[in-house]
Amino acid sequence: MCVVQPGGSSEETDFADRVTDGITVFFPYGTDISYIDSIVLDGTEYEVQGVPQEWRSPFSGNTSPIQVSAVKVSGVSS
16 A cells, blocks of 8 residues: 655646656555656656655664655646
């Protein structure tokens, strides 16, 4: 099970007509995902941006979900 949150959107209008939509996804600790992967959500493909963030407490050994930022780019640049 994953948790998905909206990550914002931006529009580029200088010499391009492009919109970028972002999401943040939290995967269970230990999920095998990297910066070269993509995520398909409701039929829409998002590209992973950067390195997924993992954390394990050095004191208790407890783990957190893996946080992944991903974007979908729509439109064409000239």
